[in-house]
Amino acid sequence: xxxxxxxxxxxxxxxxxxxxxxxxxxxxxxxxxxxxxxxxxxxxxxxxxxxxxxxxxxxxxxxxxxxxxxxxxxxxxxxxxxxxxxxxxxxxxxxxxxxxxxxxxxxxxxxxxxxxxxxxxxxxxxxxxxxxxxxxxxxxxxxxxxxxxxxxxxxxxxxxxxxxxxxxxxxxxxxxxxxxxxxxxxxxxxxxxxxxxxxxxxxxxxxxxxxxxxxxxxxxxxxxxxxxxxxxxx
Amino acid sequence: xxxxxxxxxxxxxxxxxxxxxxxxxxxxxxxxxxxxxxxxxxxxxxxxxxxxxxxxxxxxxxxxxxxxxxxxxxxxxxxxxxxxxxxxxxxxxxxxxxxxxxxxxxxxxxxxxxxxxxxxxxxxxxxxxxxxxxxxxxxxxxxxxxxxxxxxxxxxxxxxxxxxxxxxxxxxxxxxxxxxxxxxxxxxxxxxxxxxxxxxxxxxxxxxxxxxxxxxxxxxxxxxxxxxxxxxxxxxxxxxxxxxxxxxxxxxxxxxxxxxxxxxxxxxxxxxxxxxxxxxxxxxxxxxxxxxxxxxxxxxxxxxxxxxxxxxxxxxxxxxxxxxxxxxxxxxxxxxxxxxxxxxxxxxxxxxxxxxxxxxxxxxxxxxxxxxxxxxxxxxxxxxxxxxxxxxxxxxxxxxxxxxxxxxxxxxxxxxxxxxxxxxxxxxxxxxxxxxxxxxxxxxxxxxxxxxxxxxxxxxxxxxxxxxxxxxxxxxxxxxxxxxxxxxxxxxxxxxxxxxxxxxxxxxxxxxxxxxxxxxxxxxxxxxxxxxxxxxxxxxxxxxxxxxxxxxxxxxxxxxxxxxxxxxxxxxxxxxxxxxxxxxxxxxxxxxxxxxxxxxxxxxxxx
Numbered sequence: 001x002x003x004x005x006x007x008x009x010x011x012x013x014x015x016x017x018x019x020x021x022x023x024x025x026x027x028x029x030x031x032x033x034x035x036x037x038x039x040x041x042x043x044x045x046x047x048x049x050x051x052x053x054x055x056x057x058x059x060x061x062x063x064x065x066x067x068x069x070x071x072x073x074x075x076x077x078x079x080x081x082x083x084x085x086x087x088x089x090x091x092x093x094x095x096x097x098x099x100x101x102x103x104x105x106x107x108x109x110x111x112x113x114x115x116x117x118x119x120x121x122x123x124x125x126x127x128x129x130x131x132x133x134x135x136x137x138x139x140x141x142x143x144x145x146x147x148x149x150x151x152x153x154x155x156x157x158x159x160x161x162x163x164x165x166x167x168x169x170x171x172x173x174x175x176x177x178x179x180x181x182x183x184x185x186x187x188x189x190x191x192x193x194x195x196x197x198x199x200x201x202x203x204x205x206x207x208x209x210x211x212x213x214x215x216x217x218x219x220x221x222x223x224x225x226x227x228x229x230x231x232x233x234x
Numbered sequence: 235x236x237x238x239x240x241x242x243x244x245x246x247x248x249x250x251x252x253x254x255x256x257x258x259x260x261x262x263x264x265x266x267x268x269x270x271x272x273x274x275x276x277x278x279x280x281x282x283x284x285x286x287x288x289x290x291x292x293x294x295x296x297x298x299x300x301x302x303x304x305x306x307x308x309x310x311x312x313x314x315x316x317x318x319x320x321x322x323x324x325x326x327x328x329x330x331x332x333x334x335x336x337x338x339x340x341x342x343x344x345x346x347x348x349x350x351x352x353x354x355x356x357x358x359x360x361x362x363x364x365x366x367x368x369x370x371x372x373x374x375x376x377x378x379x380x381x382x383x384x385x386x387x388x389x390x391x392x393x394x395x396x397x398x399x400x401x402x403x404x405x406x407x408x409x410x411x412x413x414x415x416x417x418x419x420x421x422x423x424x425x426x427x428x429x430x431x432x433x434x435x436x437x438x439x440x441x442x443x444x445x446x447x448x449x450x451x452x453x454x455x456x457x458x459x460x461x462x463x464x465x466x467x468x469x470x471x472x473x474x475x476x477x478x479x480x481x482x483x484x485x486x487x488x489x490x491x492x493x494x495x496x497x498x499x500x501x502x503x504x505x506x507x508x509x510x511x512x513x514x515x516x517x518x519x520x521x522x523x524x525x526x527x528x529x530x531x532x533x534x535x536x537x538x539x540x541x542x543x544x545x546x547x548x549x550x551x552x553x554x555x556x557x558x559x560x561x562x563x564x565x566x567x568x569x570x571x572x573x574x575x576x577x578x579x580x581x582x583x584x585x586x587x588x589x590x591x592x593x594x595x596x597x598x599x600x601x602x603x604x605x606x607x608x609x610x611x612x613x614x615x616x617x618x619x620x621x622x623x624x625x626x627x628x629x630x631x632x633x634x635x636x637x638x639x640x641x642x643x644x645x646x647x648x649x650x651x652x653x654x655x656x657x658x659x660x661x662x663x664x665x666x667x668x669x670x671x672x673x674x675x676x677x678x679x680x681x682x683x684x685x686x687x688x689x690x691x692x693x694x695x696x697x698x699x700x701x702x703x704x705x706x707x708x709x710x711x712x713x714x715x716x717x718x719x720x721x722x723x724x725x726x727x728x729x730x731x732x733x734x735x736x737x738x739x740x741x742x743x744x745x746x747x748x749x750x751x752x753x754x755x756x757x758x759x760x761x762x763x764x765x766x767x768x769x770x771x772x773x774x775x776x777x778x779x780x781x782x783x784x785x786x787x788x789x790x791x792x793x794x795x796x797x798x799x800x801x802x803x804x805x806x807x808x809x810x811x812x813x814x815x816x817x818x819x820x821x822x823x824x825x826x827x828x829x830x831x832x833x834x835x836x837x838x839x840x841x
Contacts, residue, residue: 063825090840096472174782218471218816218840220777 027082031105034076037069037089040116041142044073045094046224048156048164048212052092054113056085057100071164071227082106089113093213093221095143116142119150119184119213121225131203133157133230135196135211147184148217152177155196156210156224163208163227172198172207204234273359279371282352286378287441289345291385292535293318293764294703295545295684300329304338309542312560312696314550318767320564322776323785325762326677326806327564332780332814334767337389339824342382343396349379350399373433377448380426384455387423388768389821391416391462391481391838410831413823415479417487420459424494427452431501440526440534440702446505447533450706452498453714459483460491460721461772469774471816473839481820481838492721499715506532506708508738515601515740523684524701532706539700546696548689551681553674555664556614557694561673566607566681566762568786568803573758574603577788579801584632586800592621592790595801601740606761608680610790610801615691620663621678623789624648625656626800633802646791659794667789669807676807677787683762709735710765713756720752728752735759771819780814817841 037052039045045052052069058081067077069092086100094115103111124137135155141147154177156168168174176198182191196211207230212222272278288307293299296306298316313328320327321334352375356368363371379397386393394411395418402409414422430448438444463483476482483491509530512518522528537544549560571577577595581587589595593611596604608614610621624646629636636644649661650670666674686701716731725747732755733743739759744751753773757766770776787806792799822841823834 063828220781220816 029079029081031080031082031107031109032076032078033067033080033085033087033103033105033109033111034074034078035111035113037073037075037092038112038114039073039094039120040114041120045092045115045117046210046226047071047073047092048222048224049162049166051165051221052089052094054087055090056080056087056105059084059086059102071162080105087111089115091219091221093118093215093217093219093223096218117223118147118215118217118221119223121211121213121223124211124225124228126209126228126230128201128230128232131199131201131232133198133201133207133209135194135198135209137194137211137225139192139194139213141184144185148215150180150182150184150187151214151216151220152179152181153194153196153211153213154178155198156212157198157201157207159205159207161208161227163210164224165212165222172201201230201232203232206231269355273355274362276363276367276371279352279356279363282348283371283374283378283442286345286348286352289342290378290381290535291340291342292703292705294535294705295547295699297764299334299338299767301333301336301338304340307543309544309697312546312550313563314546315562315564317564317762318764319762321812322767322770322780323567323783323812324570324757324766325564325566325681326785326808326810328672330810331812332818335814335818335821337821339826340385340389341824341827342386346379346382346396347399349375349382350397353379353397354399369433370435373430373445373448374443376426377430377434377443377451380423380430380448380455381451383419383423383426384451384458387416387419387455388458388771390823391475391820392419392479394834395419395422410833412833413480416462416481417459417479417483420455420462420483420491423455424452424459427455427498436505440531441536443533446502447706449498449501450532450711453495453711453718454706456491456495456498457714457718458768458772460488460495460718461774463491464488464721465772465774466819469777469816469819471819471839474836475838478836480836489722492718495714496718496722496724499711499718502532502708502711506530506711508708508712508734510738515738516605519602519605519739520682520687523704524686524688526702530708531702531704532708532711534702534704536702537700539698542697544697545699545703547684547701548686548694548699549696551685552608552614552694553665553680556617556691558692559695562675562680563672564681565675565677565787565806566679567677567806568679568788570757570761571603571607571679571788573754574600577801579788579803580633584634586629586633586802588793588796588798588800590798592619592799602758604682606681606683606758608682608685610678610788612682614685614687615689615694619665619680621665621667621675621790622660622663622799623667623678623791625659625661626791626793627656628795629791629793629800633800637802637804657794659792663790667787667807675787677785678789678801679787681762704763709738709759710763713752713759716747716752717749717756720747720749770814774819776814776818777816780812783812784809785812815840 037045047069048071053066054075055064055066057064067075069075084102084104087103088097088100094117120140122138122140127134155173156163157172158168176196208227209230210227211225214222272282291305295314296311299318315327319325321329321332356372360368392413392415395414400409427448431445434445436444463485466482467485507529509522509528512521549557550562553562579587596609608619610619612619626646647656647661652662652664654661662668667676667678668674712731712735716728719727729747732747732752735755736743770779785806786803788801789804790799790801817840820838823837828834
């Protein structure tokens with residue numbers, strides 16, 4: 001009886017071992033894709049959390065994947081499968097692009113996208129008076145006709161360099177928004193010169209500040225200014 | 235030697251048994267019910283229908299709208315506070331934001347196949363079932379099929395319309411069907427409900443459909459389609475699915491659907507009426523949701539402890555103070571309560587009004603509001619809702635100035651539990667509000683609608699509530715009719731319908747009407763009934779109403795040196811933010827389904 005059990009055990013062991021001899025013949029996700037989202041008005045398109053994403057559709061596969069952009073308008077994903085992908089930037093405050101580009105993504109593939117922003121924030125200046133911070137700037141639309149309605153304009157204040165939509169202190173940021181709800185073409189030059197005021201900042205603290213203009217496009221997306229560091233004296 | 239003998243015997247027996255058994259394998263399976271059993275009697279068909287009804291996507295007490303839930307049919311689905319109301323500002327609760335907008339991947343083609351089988355089989359059994367029975371059952375089947383398709387159309391827009399049971403052996407190219415256009419989907423639903431209306435009898439057992447149930451559902455569905463056409467053609471997200479008509483309906487089709495909604499609602503004229511059995515308007519409105527045999531009930535879903543289908547509304551809408559077990563977790567907002575107008579809690583000079591007791595707050599409020607929400611000072615099962623956020627040793631100044639202060643510079647005394655006393659006085663109420671856990675109110679209110687006040691406290695436990703869910707009631711039909719009439723420019727009819735609702739509610743009837751008033755009446759009348767989420771979606775106003783939205787509560791405080799109560803409107807204590815993205819007007823086609831059938835692409839815009 002014991003012998004029989006031994007034989008069976010040996011048989012099971014041989015089968016178990018031989019079952020594992022074939023290894024996965026697919027490469028792991030060792031391709032990478034990176035690049036810039038360039039603004040047609042110069043420099044990278046400044047973004048924020050939950051803003052621009054690069055949408056990739058692997059050809060021969062149904063479910064798309066996305067790469068979120070970084071705040072400086074760059075993007076990178078280093079864990080992709082080598083393949084041909086249809087790619088398109090989406091979700092940000094720029095004139096929509098409908099034509100996808102086919103990119104063969106392999107090791108260290110680079111690709112830059114150029115987009116036309118809805119709004120560019122120009123002459124961005126900050127002035128600190130005691131604990132009250134004032135932001136002044138002008139908004140300019142590269143293409144005015146057909147621009148989505150401008151919903152509101154607001155400051156974003158945070159204690160880290162990651163500052164923008166979804167990464168800001170509400171009492172300094174959303175609360176100080178100004179409502180516009182106007183078409184760009186109906187705004188006078190004075191309307192386009194914006195002043196935002198952030199009162200009651202905390203003494204002795206460092207803040208990172210930027211401004212955003214929100215439009216009522218499909219994403220309710222925002223165009224952002226650069227990020228400025230503000231040190232409030234004690 | 236012994237071993238070999240045993241082996242020989244074992245092999246001989248195995249071979250012997252397996253050889254002889256093969257001769258008798260070709261018998262009908264005994265463990266599944268075959269068509270001839272089901273269709274040999276009406277009772278057989280009924281048992282098949284029961285499954286279809288059970289899985290019907292009724293958004294009831296148990297319905298959980300996010301990815302963690304869906305249509306819940308069995309027992310132990312007790313988290314009744316995970317409801318649509320707590321994502322859209324009627325209540326606030328367990329969801330962290332718009333967690334429900336992606337849906338739960340609803341794709342009920344298995345259930346639709348059951349209905350399709352029924353529709354294909356029934357005509358073959360006229361001899362055993364009789365023609366009138368077959369017709370009535372077919373009408374019911376068409377209604378049920380429409381119900382399933384409606385639940386998908388409002389989520390995805392256009393979907394594949396499948397009307398016959400697919401043959402699993404058919405080639406893949408036939409099984410991988412394409413999506414139909416959104417308009418075709420709604421037209422299909424309308425046709426199915428017309429068949430239901432034509433073929434079903436006038437009355438039915440509770441929980442089953444009759445011809446008026448089909449008409450009532452049609453008024454709801456056509457109103458949705460009409461709004462997709464009218465408002466969806468103004469506020470939309472562009473994409474391939476839209477340009478192909480898979481989502482969206484041309485704007486010029488809107489009035490056709492509004493007319494269909496109006497006509498369907500009108501069919502119920504004189505067949506049902508508003509519940510008005512009690513002259514006490516508050517009690518009457520409470521009982522409307524609890525009394526059986528109400529002339530307002532059109533289509534209900536029933537529950538049973540014995541069959542393990544009971545729900546947990548009573549145990550999860552009130553705090554533990556009033557129940558034998560379980561916790562509450564979603565609470566009506568001040569924003570909702572103030573639909574009836576701001577509560578009079580502040581004097582003209584901005585200082586908080588002083589109240590001798592909490593119950594005074596309820597004086598002069600509309601009976602329907604008091605029957606929908608438990609206010610501070612209300613009673614249930616012999617106990618009082620003693621909401622109290624904290625104690626002010628003394629209070630001076632205006633409410634606005636006090637609420638604007640940072641929490642650490644406010645002079646109130648709060649407590650981490652109900653046992654803490656301040657000079658012998660309990661600091662927070664047994665019913666909250668507090669922030670130590672989710673189980674006491676964070677807004678100062680509790681849900682009253684559907685709560686069974688007659689149930690003794692010891693019996694209020696999980697999966698122990700049996701009051702039926704009223705899926706379609708005449709109140710909604712009047713509001714469907716009013717809205718459709720308003721959109722068609724028939725203000726007289728809209729005013730009449732809304733005033734019927736208002737009179738029953740104990741509100742002052744309107745002298746004139748507009749669309750905003752109709753919509754507001756709908757919000758007030760159908761609160762917590764899983765309607766407003768879909769209303770926001772079809773009106774295409776969700777992205778405006780829920781744009782980084784924060785909601786408010788009403789915080790009661792005791793002022794110690796005055797021996798008075800004050801109430802202040804403050805941010806609700808979860809302090810949640812809700813943002814509805816425009817793409818959420820449609821859910822994305824579930825990814826696992828696209829994996830099985832790439833012909834479902836293109837997916838809805840932005841998915």
